[in-house]
Amino acid sequence: MTQTHLSSYPIGLIHYTNVAPILDALELPEGVSAVRGVPTEMNAALLNGTVNLANISAVEFIRNADVLSALPDFSVSVLGAVYSVNLFHTKPWGDLRGGRIALTAQSATSVALLEVLLRETGVQARLERAEGTALDLLAAGYDGVLRIGDDALREWYEVVGPINEERSMLDLPHQSGGVTVTDLAQRWFILTGHPFAFAVWAYRKDAPPPHALLQAMRQARRYGLGHLGEIAERHAAQLGLPARVVQHYLWNFRYHLEAPDRLGLDEFAAKVAPGHAPLVLSDGRSVSVPAAATP
Numbered sequence: 001m002t003q004t005h006l007s008s009y010p011i012g013l014i015h016y017t018n019v020a021p022i023l024d025a026l027e028l029p030e031g032v033s034a035v036r037g038v039p040t041e042m043n044a045a046l047l048n049g050t051v052n053l054a055n056i057s058a059v060e061f062i063r064n065a066d067v068l069s070a071l072p073d074f075s076v077s078v079l080g081a082v083y084s085v086n087l088f089h090t091k092p093w094g095d096l097r098g099g100r101i102a103l104t105a106q107s108a109t110s111v112a113l114l115e116v117l118l119r120e121t122g123v124q125a126r127l128e129r130a131e132g133t134a135l136d137l138l139a140a141g142y143d144g145v146l147r148i149g150d151d152a153l154r155e156w157y158e159v160v161g162p163i164n165e166e167r168s169m170l171d172l173p174h175q176s177g178g179v180t181v182t183d184l185a186q187r188w189f190i191l192t193g194h195p196f197a198f199a200v201w202a203y204r205k206d207a208p209p210p211h212a213l214l215q216a217m218r219q220a221r222r223y224g225l226g227h228l229g230e231i232a233e234r235h236a237a238q239l240g241l242p243a244r245v246v247q248h249y250l251w252n253f254r255y256h257l258e259a260p261d262r263l264g265l266d267e268f269a270a271k272v273a274p275g276h277a278p279l280v281l282s283d284g285r286s287v288s289v290p291a292a293a294t295p
């Protein structure tokens with residue numbers, strides 16, 4: 001038997017439903033292995049060198065732009081509502097001043113986004129790490145609770161649902177039973193008019209990805225976006241949500257780090273890490289979108 005010596009290229013995968021259109025059909029090429037985890041775990045794994053590439057919190061890419069580069073055509077971005085990055089609160093936003101907000105330990109980007117949004121609206125609150133569902137933490141006395149990912153999507157629907165034949169996703173209320181759900185990407189859109197990039201696929205500059213992996217990722221995404229209905233059905237069953245809700249949730253994402261997403265990323269970077277190292281993509285370009293030519 002011939003022994004093949006494979007060079008090993010470990011990658012990290014955040015396994016939230018929002019990346020299912022990219023990851024569900026991904027076949028890892030020979031020599032590539034994957035670990036899975038929540039954003040803060042994958043951020044740490046990439047930064048400590050346990051993995052060489054991962055979809056990570058965009059803010060960690062920004063903060064570590066000296067050692068990380070990002071793929072030029074992959075992101076988890078959204079223009080307007082995202083449905084799964086939510087602040088649940090019982091008082092109006094402005095009355096959160098001086099209040100206590102619980103933060104999920106899974107997130108880095110959304111915590112930084114919340115800080116930006118609070119700062120820009122002049123609301124100073126005490127931010128504390130605490131785990132639990134939004135409703136449990138509100139019942140425990142927190143004034144606001146930040147939730148992300150699948151839990152946030154489920155808990156959002158628990159508060160504002162159900163949809164029915166008369167109501168589309170867009171008709172759902174933003175509050176119910178004394179609980180308001182503020183969608184942070186929607187709030188960012190109102191503030192800036194730009195998309196918000198939650199995650200990018202970053203890799204260590206000293207360990208660029210093999211071409212076969214990039215090809216496999218692009219192929220998987222093409223398949224996933226072409227089979228969104230099936231993916232939504234499968235994940236809806238796992239999440240305990242209507243397939244209609246999950247399909248809307250998925251098609252709403254922008255998975256290609258296009259010019260508008262870069263604009264949003266650049267703007268966020270200027271707000272969270274002024275003076276950060278240039279954000280470089282693997283095609284050698286900077287994230288910044290060139291200013292439109294002036295006449």
Ligand SMILES: C=C(O[C@@H]1C=C(C(=O)O)C=C[C@H]1O)C(=O)O
Nearest residue numbers: 039057084107108109110149198
């Ligand atoms: C849109 C989301 O984006 C995620 C949010 C992240 C964060 O807050 O650090 C990291 C990766 C993203 O995939 C979500 O979790 O719902």
